[in-house]
Amino acid sequence: MKNSHSYQINEKVYEQGEAATYIYQVVSGAIRVFSKLNNGYRQIGSFFFPGDIFGLEPGARRRWSAEAVVEATTVRLTKRKVVVQKAQSNLSLARGLWNLTARDLLHADHHRVMLGLVTAEERMAAFILEMNSRIGVDGEIDLPMKGTDIGNYVGLREETVARVISKLADKGVLRGNGSSRWGRRLNLRRHERLRAMLPPSSLLELPPLSEKLIQTIFSKP
Amino acid sequence: MKNSHSYQINEKVYEQGEAATYIYQVVSGAIRVFSKLNNGYRQIGSFFFPGDIFGLEPGARRRWSAEAVVEATTVRLTKRKVVVQKAQSNLSLARGLWNLTARDLLHADHHRVMLGLVTAEERMAAFILEMNSRIGVDGEIDLPMKGTDIGNYVGLREETVARVISKLADKGVLRGNGSSRWGRRLNLRRHERLRAMLPPSSLLELPPLSEKLIQTIFSKP
DNA sequence: CGCCGGATTGATCAGTTTCAAGGCATGTGG
């Protein structure tokens, strides 16, 4: 396998339980990482967008599965074992990886607080603000994932997702693209109204990744 | 402050937003770590029991609050800054701290999958199994926290917690202490029945902490 | 013995899921 790869929409990148062979960085497209629950439910743990690194595991096994959200999602990859071993003797790399794990923790903590939120509206507000800070440009959010995925991330059914978005649109908090339907594009009109629905602790702001670290991880030896 | 401290029941150890001054290890009693939500709700993120280390943060601020669950909860403590700084030049310590962060991540991931579970019974099953693996001895679980805390951890109201436990007792999966009431002591009769309610991925087994790491962290310089 | 914190149980209520039916946009083939 070369040091980059492209996936079709919904194609599997890796699966829960497998050996964790690679660390990935999204180049284009988007990735969803999820865990299978009972009854065909799945809990999505994260979405990853260009620039994000994913697939570094604390242990040697995949604890989640990963799939491409959109057609032609491409990633860079590098052997996990090599990187981890290099960190055994490279303090700065070790601290870099520690930092990556810490980011994952920050996100996981943020996510579980979100899942603890009581109402559907609160959870959607948290989701929208998270996506805005990750892939929003100037209040325009182009969501690559479908409603079902959003539901699997925030713990709601896709119908509820649609209903909440409609309601928020009615309230003037945001708008879809033109008509009342959102069509995967949101136009945030009033941040504050969403913020106001949430406890202060439920916002997440991550510092940018160190470019140097990325190079250390993905450079050819 | 000495290098150990004892707290009264419900006494605050630290609070969300504060500077993170210490790293702690529970000596006796139990700690709950939580985040305030709206409407007086709180999301409990973890319970810590004797031997557990808590309070190492990825950043310099407390992202959660911590309180003593029971009277006379005692902890060891050490200056976070000193330890983190030592890790700047000590590879093995750095890897140890990385490992601690990784544990937190493992737990957080486990917890958010639990919060994504659909029914009250599933969530309680996951909780009971988690507590069994943490503080259960031979199927006997002495829970130090009250029903409200359990609810705040699994995302249910205290009444629902009681109802589910009653139902599980009726089903013969577990028993309270003598009468139909559980009184904070559970006797697990049929593990498998609880397991069977859950997706395979939702079990968490952590390796024991390295004794050497603990000493490095808490030893007097 | 009476008080108190917490657990339990019962009876509604409310919000989300579920089931079902369209709607809209896109793409494909004739």
Place this chain on the structure above:
DNA sequence: CCACATGCCTTGAAACTGATCAATCCGGCG
């Protein structure tokens, strides 16, 4: 260029689960 199929979003109505509100119980303790 239109007819139709597909995938997803949207909306409606009914069913259900857990939340709420309220009362009671239980064990421990002053």
